[in-house]
Amino acid sequence: MNIFKLAVRGLMRNRRRSMMTLLAIALGFAAISLFAGYTHNVYDGLERQSIHGELLGHLTLSKRGMSKEGKLNPERYMLNAEEVARITGLLRNEAHVKLVAPRLSLSGLISNGRASTIFIAEGISPEAMQGLQAGVLTEEEERTGMYVDIIKKLDPLHSENALLSFGLADMLHLKKGGQASLLSNTLTGQANALDITVGGTFDTGNAGSNDKFSFMSLSLAQTLYDTNGAADRLTVLLDDVDQTGIMRERLQQKLRGAGFDMEIKTWQELSDFYNQVHNMFDMIFGFIFSIVLTVVVMSVANSMGMTVVERTREIGTLRAIGLKRSGVVKLFTAESLMLTLLGCLTGLLLTFGVRYGINVAHISYTPPNGASAIPLLVDMDFWRTMFTLVLMVVVGTLAAYLPARRAAKQAIIDALGHV
Amino acid sequence: MTMQTNLQPLLRLREIRRRFMLGETTIEALNSVSLDIHSGEFLAVWGPSGSGKSTMMNIIGLIDAPTSGEVWFDGQDTRSLKDDELTDFRGHKIGFVFQGFNLVPVLTALENVMLPLQIQGVSEHKARERAMAALIDVGLERFKASRPDKLSGGQRQRVAIARALAVEPKLVIADEPTANLDSENSRMVVDLMRDMNRARGVTFVFTTHDPRLLEHVDRKILLRDGSIESDEVAQ
Numbered sequence: 001m002n003i004f005k006l007a008v009r010g011l012m013r014n015r016r017r018s019m020m021t022l023l024a025i026a027l028g029f030a031a032i033s034l035f036a037g038y039t040h041n042v043y044d045g046l047e048r049q050s051i052h053g054e055l056l057g058h059l060t061l062s063k064r065g066m067s068k069e070g071k072l073n074p075e076r077y078m079l080n081a082e083e084v085a086r087i088t089g090l091l092r093n094e095a096h097v098k099l100v101a102p103r104l105s106l107s108g109l110i111s112n113g114r115a116s117t118i119f120i121a122e123g124i125s126p127e128a129m130q131g132l133q134a135g136v137l138t139e140e141e142e143r144t145g146m147y148v149d150i151i152k153k154l155d156p157l158h159s160e161n162a163l164l165s166f167g168l169a170d171m172l173h174l175k176k177g178g179q180a181s182l183l184s185n186t187l188t189g190q191a192n193a194l195d196i197t198v199g200g201t202f203d204t205g206n207a208g209s210n211d212k213f214s215f216m217s218l219s220l221a222q223t224l225y226d227t228n229g230a231a232d233r234l235t236v237l238l239d240d241v242d243q244t245g246i247m248r249e250r251l252q253q254k255l256r257g258a259g260f261d262m263e264i265k266t267w268q269e270l271s272d273f274y275n276q277v278h279n280m281f282d283m284i285f286g287f288i289f290s291i292v293l294t295v296v297v298m299s300v301a302n303s304m305g306m307t308v309v310e311r312t313r314e315i316g317t318l319r320a321i322g323l324k325r326s327g328v329v330k331l332f333t334a335e336s337l338m339l340t341l342l343g344c345l346t347g348l349l350l351t352f353g354v355r356y357g358i359n360v361a362h363i364s365y366t367p368p369n370g371a372s373a374i375p376l377l378v379d380m381d382f383w384r385t386m387f388t389l390v391l392m393v394v395v396g397t398l399a400a401y402l403p404a405r406r407a408a409k410q411a412i413i414d415a416l417g418h419v
Numbered sequence: 420m421t422m423q424t425n426l427q428p429l430l431r432l433r434e435i436r437r438r439f440m441l442g443e444t445t446i447e448a449l450n451s452v453s454l455d456i457h458s459g460e461f462l463a464v465w466g467p468s469g470s471g472k473s474t475m476m477n478i479i480g481l482i483d484a485p486t487s488g489e490v491w492f493d494g495q496d497t498r499s500l501k502d503d504e505l506t507d508f509r510g511h512k513i514g515f516v517f518q519g520f521n522l523v524p525v526l527t528a529l530e531n532v533m534l535p536l537q538i539q540g541v542s543e544h545k546a547r548e549r550a551m552a553a554l555i556d557v558g559l560e561r562f563k564a565s566r567p568d569k570l571s572g573g574q575r576q577r578v579a580i581a582r583a584l585a586v587e588p589k590l591v592i593a594d595e596p597t598a599n600l601d602s603e604n605s606r607m608v609v610d611l612m613r614d615m616n617r618a619r620g621v622t623f624v625f626t627t628h629d630p631r632l633l634e635h636v637d638r639k640i641l642l643r644d645g646s647i648e649s650d651e652v653a654q
Contacts, residue, residue, distance in 0.1 A: 002537065009525035317521040320482050321535040321582070322510020324503050412482040416517070 007335040014307070018339060021303040025343025028292040029392060030350040033385040035288055037355060039281040040381035045374070046278070047241065049205060050271040052136035053150065055124065057101065057235035058244045059251065060270060061087065064263045070232060074187055081229025083260070088234065090258055096238045096247055101128030102231035104221040108184030110164075110214070112172040119168060119182065121214040123221020124235075126154035132237055152202045152215055159217045161199030167211030169201045176200050186226035194224050206273070244268075289388070296340075296392060297399045304336050304400035308407045315407050316415025325408040332404035333397050340396030344389045355380065427494055428455035429589055429622055430479060435488035437474050437645075448474040449485070450645040456624060458589065461616045463633055464626045466642035472626040473594055475642065479624060480592040481509045493589060510539055514583025516593035516612075516625070520575040522567040522582075529554060529563035532582045539586065553581035556618075557611060573604030577611060584615060591615075593625035597632065609635050 011018045050056050062070070066077040079087070079102070088100045104123035109116045124132075133151055155161045162182075164174060174180055178198040186192045196216065204210045222230060238247055248264045255262045268274060308315070315328055323331075355378045363376040407415070437449040448471045456462060456479075464472050477483035478490060481497055490497045493512060500508060514535075515521075522531045532550035537543070554560050557577040567575050576596060583591045593612065597605035609625075609632050616623045633639050641649040 002543070006523075006526075013525050313519075313521065314523060317515075317517065317523075318534075318538070319506065320480070320509070320515050322506055322538045322586075324506045326503075327538065413477050416482070416521075 003330055003334045004338065006331060007338045010307070010311075010331075010335045011339060014310075017303055017306065021299050021339060022343040022346060024299040025296050025340055025392065025396065026346035026350055028296045029344045029347025029388060030354060032285075032289055032292050032388045033347065033351045033381070034354055034358075034378055035285060036381040036384040036388070037351070037378040038376075039285055040379040040384070041377045042281060043274075043278060044379065046271075046274045047267075048136055048138075050274050051237075051241070051267050052133050053205065054271070055122070055129065055132045055235065056267040056270050057099070057132055058238040058241060058267055059236040059248055060233050060265045060267075061236065061251070061255075061262050062233040064261045066232060066263065067265075074232070078187065078227065078230045078232055079234070084229060084231050084234070086258070087255065087260060087262075090254060091234070091236060091251060094247070094251065094254070096240055096243045097236060098239050099128060099131045099235075099237035101125065101132060101235045101237070102218060103233050103235050104218060104225060104227075104231050105233075106184050106221055106225055108182055108224075110168070110172065111181045111183070112174055112178070113181070115172060116183075117168070117171060118212055119164075119214050120209070120212050121162070121182075121216055121221065123216055123218040123225075124154075125218045126156040128218075128235070129154050129215065132235065150203060150205075153200065154215060154217050155199050156217075158197065158199065159219045160195070160197050162196040162214050162216040162220065163200050163202050164198055165204050165210045165213040166201050168214065169198065171211055174198050182224060184224050186224075187230070188226070190226070192224055192226055194220070196220070285384075293392065293395060296343075297395055300336055300340060300396045301399040301403065303339070304332060305403040307335070308332060308403040312407065312410070312415050315410070316412050316417075319408075319412045319415065328408035329401065329404045332400050332407070336400030337393065337397040340393045343396075344392050348385070348389070351380075351385070354378075428491075429458045429460075429493060430454075430456040431489070431491040432478070433489040433491075435475075435478060435485045435490070437471075437478065437483070438486045447645050449478070452488075452645070452647055454640070454647065454650075456590075456622060458622055459616070459620045460622050460624075460638055461613060461636050462622075462624045462638045462640065463636040464624065464640045464642060465628070465630070465633060466648070468628075470642040471645040472642055474645075476592050476594045476624070476626055479590075480513055480515060481505055510535060511586065512589045514586060514588040514591040514621075516576065516579045516583050516591060516596045518595040518598045520567065520572075520579050520599075522575055522578060524567050527564050527566055528559060528570065528578045528581075531567070531578055532585050535582060535586045550581070550585050553585040554578070556584065556615065557581045571604070572600050573607055576600060576604070576608050580608070580611060580615070584619070584621065587619075588621060590622045590624065593623065595626050595628070597627060597629060602631075605629065605632065 051058060063077045063079065070077040084102050091097050091100045101124055107118065107120045110119040129152060136151065152163055154163060172180065176198055179195060180198060181193055181195050183191060183193045204213050222228065238244065244266050248266060252264050318328065358376060358378050364373040365376055366373045432452055432454040435449050435452040439446045439448055452475065464475060466472055478485050481492065497505065523534065526534065529550055532553050533546040536546035536549055554563055557580055559574060559577055559581065562570060562574060570578065597608055600608060612623050613635055615621055636653060638652045640647055
């Protein structure tokens with residue numbers, strides 16, 4: 001028997017009910033896949049922001065213990081000029097390695113001559129800064145020029161220039177070209193001060209750091225720290241984010257072989273914000289997914305339950321003329337399979353439509369802890385959409401199993417006598 | 420288990436009892452019924468309402484099991500068959516015609532007739548051929564694409580007869596096949612069953628309230644209060 005043909009005809013029998021169930025499935029599916037697409041966009045944005053915007057690169061290398069003990073004993077954990085050169089040389093020839101950038105972070109006080117406040121600064125070469133930021137904008141963002149001002153640029157010709165975050169510049173009434181003084185400790189613990197010129201301002205994207213962050217050239221940072229060619233870590237940029245884990249292992253082995261006991265952290269391990277947002281959205285997604293899946297299953301089970309009751313006589317007839325119990329179960333589960341599959345495919349079309357509408361509407365919003373508005377965009381999360389489709393179809397089909405099994409177990413004479 | 424006999428009946432009922440529970444009351448629908456039906460018979464079971472006709476038909480049609488007693492069909496003791504085996508057995512050997520036609524409303528006349536064949540696993544092409552032949556036999560080839568709601572009561576019952584015959588059964592069970600038909604259609608349906616019985620040698624057992632239809636049968640069994648009151652063979 002062509003069970004699917006019979007299933008389709010069965011669905012057409014009570015069109016309104018089938019349509020309402022199909023709509024419930026379609027809306028549920030669209031809600032899940034749109035949210036998955038939105039979170040995919042957020043994850044993707046945060047990934048780009050972390051790797052390229054925050055200049056974390058894909059991997060960060062430092063001497064083992066640097067992250068815990070480095071502030072207490074910087075001399076021990078700092079990479080000297082020779083180590084920086086040797087490690088850089090070892091890494092540069094590796095496949096997938098696009099860039100190796102020595103970095104030096106420091107903190108201290110910044111003054112405009114009248115008032116002072118704390119600052120946290122990153123020393124990085126202007127070329128490395130430019131290289132790390134390549135890819136921070138999507139093609140669409142680059143094309144429209146909407147977010148071009150988030151690119152931070154240090155002037156390679158003026159090493160005395162530093163970039164200040166918006167809040168910090170605003171607090172000290174400093175504008176581009178303005179003068180300020182930095183006071184910090186040297187590597188040996190002495191106080192050291194330098195005059196800088198404000199080379200520009202930037203948005204950290206985070207309200208918590210937007211009033212204290214600064215970028216300066218590596219040479220300026222090294223001068224302030226009174227160290228020649230030293231760095232506290234090396235940032236490695238890869239050509240493929242999916243290689244991050246593999247490359248960590250590979251580089252670790254290579255450096256160990258060369259006599260360096262290094263700690264290598266991935267961008268995900270270093271970006272707390274990314275992890276927090278990811279975990280939060282994953283939890284929300286799971287919550288929404290569970291609710292929608294429950295609604296869909298209830299809807300399908302209710303619809304199929306009613307269908308089975310209405311067609312009890314028919315089931316009796318089919319059993320009488322030779323359909324086995326398993327055939328009855330197959331018939332109704334096939335009907336449910338068709339219904340959920342059609343519902344999911346309708347939901348997929350709905351997802352494409354709504355996604356397109358949202359993406360061309362240029363909606364923007366300011367996220368929690370965000371310093372500025374970001375666009376609301378929805379991606380197509382292929383894997384989670386496929387997962388939703390498969391799970392919905394499987395669970396929706398199983399939702400018909402119990403009523404179908406109950407019907408199949410009914411005595412034929414009772415089913416035939418059903419009114 | 421197979422009966423060893425030279426004059427083996429198609430169906431043999433022995434000491435059949437069938438009890439139903441209605442609340443706390445036990446209803447004795449059939450009481451020690453024994454009966455042999457031979458191949459090629461055209462037999463009517465008649466009697467007042469509640470006499471046990473439908474219960475007997477259900478047991479003969481193997482869609483119900485007796486509370487006690489033996490049902491032998493085509494030499495097979497049906498008590499030894501499991502549900503799936505019994506379903507297969509029934510599907511191949513017994514055709515059903517129901518009082519309410521029981522056609523699948525979303526299928527055309529031809530598809531309805533094809534249905535039992537396709538359940539048996541006959542290929543679509545062969546099932547279509549055989550179903551079409553059955554529809555021609557009942558004179559409804561013009562209505563092959565019509566759904567049941569576009570057919571008259573008489574036509575629906577003829578489609579049901581075609582469906583029953585399509586599997587080339589040994590026995591066709593028809594429980595009150597004319598109850599929902601006017602007298603002309605009733606006669607037409609009984610004539611059709613009679614023709615099929617003669618042309619194909621298929622055994623027909625049907626129940627009826629209508630004494631006029633009994634004129635057409637070879638044998639009539641009167642049931643009363645769950646027992647056979649008379650078993651007459653027409654002269």
